[in-house]
Amino acid sequence: MNRFPLFLDLIDRRTVIVGGGAAALRKARLLIAAGGRPILLASAFATATRAELEGQAELIERAPVREDFAGAMLAFITIENHDEAGRLAAIGRQADALVNVVDRPALCDFTTPSIVDRGAITVAISTGGAAPVLGRKLRADIEALLPARADALAGFAAVYRDAVKSQFSQQDRRAFWEKFFDGPIAARVLAGDETGAHEAMLEAINRPQEIAEQGVVHIVGAGPGDPELLTLKAFRLIQGADVILYDRLVGDEILSLARRDADRFYVGKAKADHAVPQEEIEARMIAFARAGKNVVRLKGGDPFVFGRGGEELQALRAAGVAAYVTPGITAATGCAAAAGMALTHRDYAQSVTFVTGHAKGDTDPDLDWAALAALKNTLVVYMGVGKAGPIASNLLSRGRAGDTPVAVIENGTRDDQIVAKGILRELENVIETHGIKGPALLIIGEVAGLADSEALGDLAQQERNAA
Ligand SMILES: C[S@@+](CC[C@H](N)C(=O)[O-])C[C@H]1O[C@@H](n2cnc3c(N)ncnc32)[C@H](O)[C@@H]1O
Numbered sequence: 001m002n003r004f005p006l007f008l009d010l011i012d013r014r015t016v017i018v019g020g021g022a023a024a025l026r027k028a029r030l031l032i033a034a035g036g037r038p039i040l041l042a043s044a045f046a047t048a049t050r051a052e053l054e055g056q057a058e059l060i061e062r063a064p065v066r067e068d069f070a071g072a073m074l075a076f077i078t079i080e081n082h083d084e085a086g087r088l089a090a091i092g093r094q095a096d097a098l099v100n101v102v103d104r105p106a107l108c109d110f111t112t113p114s115i116v117d118r119g120a121i122t123v124a125i126s127t128g129g130a131a132p133v134l135g136r137k138l139r140a141d142i143e144a145l146l147p148a149r150a151d152a153l154a155g156f157a158a159v160y161r162d163a164v165k166s167q168f169s170q171q172d173r174r175a176f177w178e179k180f181f182d183g184p185i186a187a188r189v190l191a192g193d194e195t196g197a198h199e200a201m202l203e204a205i206n207r208p209q210e211i212a213e214q215g216v217v218h219i220v221g222a223g224p225g226d227p228e229l230l231t232l233k234a235f236r237l238i239q240g241a242d243v244i245l246y247d248r249l250v251g252d253e254i255l256s257l258a259r260r261d262a263d264r265f266y267v268g269k270a271k272a273d274h275a276v277p278q279e280e281i282e283a284r285m286i287a288f289a290r291a292g293k294n295v296v297r298l299k300g301g302d303p304f305v306f307g308r309g310g311e312e313l314q315a316l317r318a319a320g321v322a323a324y325v326t327p328g329i330t331a332a333t334g335c336a337a338a339a340g341m342a343l344t345h346r347d348y349a350q351s352v353t354f355v356t357g358h359a360k361g362d363t364d365p366d367l368d369w370a371a372l373a374a375l376k377n378t379l380v381v382y383m384g385v386g387k388a389g390p391i392a393s394n395l396l397s398r399g400r401a402g403d404t405p406v407a408v409i410e411n412g413t414r415d416d417q418i419v420a421k422g423i424l425r426e427l428e429n430v431i432e433t434h435g436i437k438g439p440a441l442l443i444i445g446e447v448a449g450l451a452d453s454e455a456l457g458d459l460a461q462q463e464r465n466a467a
Helices: 022-033 047-053 082-094 132-145 150-167 170-182 184-190 194-206 232-240 278-290 309-318 331-338 385-397 424-433 446-450 456-466
Strands: 014-018 039-041 058-060 072-077 098-101 114-118 121-125 216-221 243-246 263-266 294-299 322-326 351-356 377-382 405-410 418-423 440-444
Touching (some): 022 047, 082 098, 184 216, 216 278, 232 294, 278 294, 278 309, 309 322, 331 377, 405 446, 424 440
Parallel strands (some): 216 294, 216 322, 243 263
Antiparallel strands (some): 377 440
16 A cells, blocks of 8 residues: 545535646536535636536636635646646645645645445545556446445444444444345345335344344346346346356356355256246245345346246245345347347337247247237247247238348357348248257347348457457
8 A cells, every 4th residue: 555545524624626627627526526615716617617516616717826725625736737737736735735736646645546436335446646547447346346225225224323232242243233234134225125124124133133034035137148248236146145046048157256155056947848847946045035045046138028037026025035126138139239130220110029939838829920910010039949930920821021031049149149130931941041949039020131140159259369
């Protein structure tokens, strides 16, 4: 550590910024966000700066003089004229202000860190002036890890600070808080369920032995395959899970984000090969939650799109288990983006319909074919590869043109993605020619003509080789 970090209280403290440009505005935003009311001095201010800082800062349109720095705690010099900046820095220092001259570390008493701001929770990162860009990258990593509701968690804990203090000895207090922040009550606060969290907290304080006895289940969408398509929330929940129950389409790259000591259970289903029956999956989640575990039920795509997420949520709620849902990018939107094809398009499609090609037993899907055959609709069929023949003939017999473009996207967003294009009357042929086995989507409609038809995985590989 070559700099000493500290967090200053700016309320009712004088802070001065010299300059009226973009750098001055950035510093003003920072000071205002921390509760300060900076004084800006410049010969001119842009209209946008005036409008943004109106009522939150004092803008003085003239050159700074010695008296402006008197009593200032901090002074930022943001002007480009080096000599003038040096002169003003010296004046600021004589007035006992801590001085920062933008982009001139040698003239600075302090640097401004990269900041992760979650209200009361603030993380400040310094590289000691050596590599500000690295500081910003580290900040982005920490942003991803720190829950958006970290501030709410701090506020929640503050409410119970005195109650916990009066109920527990000093030693037990620490153990209580450690358990709390890793446990299901904190998970409820972070999920936005403060009412449930308050009830559980009162129980926990009055009957401390039970604090870890009720866990939570998060039903989480893992997206279509590319780990970078995980939401920040999914990423954080996976990293915090004690137990993960995952499906067939959740890849190793995503599972490897879990803690090493997390228990992982494969509960995926393939057609006619039900690894674990649905009731058993639900029973396991309930049992783990009742044992106080933080459970993540990880599903491909979005849990509420052909994912049985709704049934699982109902079962958990019926069992009185706290359960929350985190959406994911569904295969349709993921595949469409990866294949460069919009699902709706002003010129080609005003609606999009998601259907499943899967039907009970080995029957053909029983769908409203007349509605699905409508023009200017994009039809996305999940689990439809094995039923491509009946799907095409049902649409054709209800009037959809035989030359309607189709795209079959296998392993969308993954390195081995294939986009096979053709026309509706040859749908089965397209699947056979490209050896498509799934997971794949059938996209039927004019927009499918816009899809990139290369195996994008090959392109990705070429890019990696070239790098
Ligand atoms: C049980 S459904 C689950 C859908 C998932 N909940 C979603 O929102 O994407 C499985 C089907 O989704 C489609 N699918 C899932 N991931 C895919 C991918 N990466 N590429 C193409 N299709 C995919 C396939 O049709 C697969 O048979």
